[in-house]
Amino acid sequence: MKILNEDILACPNCKTKLELLKCRSCGFEGTVADGMVYLHKNDESWVKCQKEKEGWLKVYKQGGLYMENDDHFFLPDGRPHLKSFYKNVMIHLSKFFSREEVCGKTILDLGAGIGWVANLLSKRHAQVVALECNDDLLVGLGRANKLMEHDGTCFDLVVGDMEDIPLIDRAVDMVLMVDALHHFEDLDKIFKEAHRVLKADGRFYAINEAYRLASEENLSEMDCLKTFNLAEADAGIRERRPTKDEYVRSGAAMNLKVLNDSEPIEGPGLFLVGEKKAQGMPR
Numbered sequence: 001m002k003i004l005n006e007d008i009l010a011c012p013n014c015k016t017k018l019e020l021l022k023c024r025s026c027g028f029e030g031t032v033a034d035g036m037v038y039l040h041k042n043d044e045s046w047v048k049c050q051k052e053k054e055g056w057l058k059v060y061k062q063g064g065l066y067m068e069n070d071d072h073f074f075l076p077d078g079r080p081h082l083k084s085f086y087k088n089v090m091i092h093l094s095k096f097f098s099r100e101e102v103c104g105k106t107i108l109d110l111g112a113g114i115g116w117v118a119n120l121l122s123k124r125h126a127q128v129v130a131l132e133c134n135d136d137l138l139v140g141l142g143r144a145n146k147l148m149e150h151d152g153t154c155f156d157l158v159v160g161d162m163e164d165i166p167l168i169d170r171a172v173d174m175v176l177m178v179d180a181l182h183h184f185e186d187l188d189k190i191f192k193e194a195h196r197v198l199k200a201d202g203r204f205y206a207i208n209e210a211y212r213l214a215s216e217e218n219l220s221e222m223d224c225l226k227t228f229n230l231a232e233a234d235a236g237i238r239e240r241r242p243t244k245d246e247y248v249r250s251g252a253a254m255n256l257k258v259l260n261d262s263e264p265i266e267g268p269g270l271f272l273v274g275e276k277k278a279q280g281m282p283r
């Protein structure tokens with residue numbers, strides 16, 4: 001199996017650069033199966049990730065979508081019935097692609113799901129690492145193998161904890177999260193990790209992110225989630241509705257901005273953009 005970005009893979013325990021998927025410092029060894037590289041700890045944190053995976057499988061099974069779904073080849077909106085469902089994410093993706101030339105950039109797709117966003121980036125000749133804890137072959141990262149086969153694309157599939165990124169420091173030009181950030185309990189941890197793996201001047205994007213309106217701040221987050229009545233939450237998947245301010249505070253080290261505040265962006269989701277400043281670097 002060819003690993004495109006092997007030189008930036010790191011040990012999940014000590015973040016040492018791996019050599020042939022082995023850590024010289026602590027003895028960790030990554031494994032390969034079904035076209036995916038497994039780089040995760042084997043402790044409580046991974047048990048938590050597995051619960052998350054089980055939650056997603058439950059949702060797909062309940063929805064009758066646990067199958068070889070050909071729609072995956074047409075995401076986000078290549079089939080008429082997908083257009084309304086993916087309308088908002090399309091608006092955000094178009095905005096993203098109008099701001100960023102991704103060709104030749106090394107990009108981490110954080111919380112990659114089945115890898116459809118990584119696939120889009122790869123079509124535009126980015127060097128992509130797709131990181132996801134759900135390795136399922138039908139509805140998880142394993143499905144990306146079929147997307148690559150279908151489109152003749154190539155990107156790295158890494159199974160690991162998204163809160164504990166198995167990449168070396170300053171590994172990527174960009175971190176992109178699509179509909180993913182609001183599934184993490186500890187925003188500070190995500191932003192800290194994203195900041196660590198970004199190169200100086202690297203950019204962070206979290207797009208089409210759910211949030212809690214200022215007018216809903218009197219509601220607890222739990223009550224707010226109940227009003228959405230989400231199947232995800234019922235299945236034990238982490239769902240969050242942070243306020244805009246909480247996102248901005250957590251992403252302060254990357255000077256996180258809410259683009260919706262300065263540009264008209266249709267739809268209910270936030271378009272968050274940050275940049276790792278080259279502060280302290282000799283000029």
Ligand SMILES: [Zn+2]
Pocket residue numbers: 011012013014015016023024025026027028
């Ligand atoms: Zn190690």
